[in-house]
Amino acid sequence: MRAGLGAGGGEPGRAGKVPAMAKIDKRGGQPFALTLSKYRSDFFNAHQRHWKDAELLYKEKRWANADHLYGLSAECGLKAVMVMGN
DSSP states (O other): OOTTOOTTOOOTTOTTOOOTTSOBOTTTOOBHHHHGGGSOOOHHHHHHHHHHHHHHHHHTTOHHHHHHHHHHHHHHHHHHHHHHTO
């Protein structure tokens, strides 16, 4: 990283400039981060997928990876509950 630039890689003194790391959506030319709001996350589905994969890993005694996926599953499950409340 060049001196004077932040983690985003934008130019100093150019407020509002999209960081160099932002991806551009080819269809609309908008920064990818700005187009994400169009898509809806399915946290309940993610919860179920991570739980199922964690169960498979646990049965194979791959506990570290199973533990990680159980954690992701729990986070997605909580987010699903929070989204349902809105």
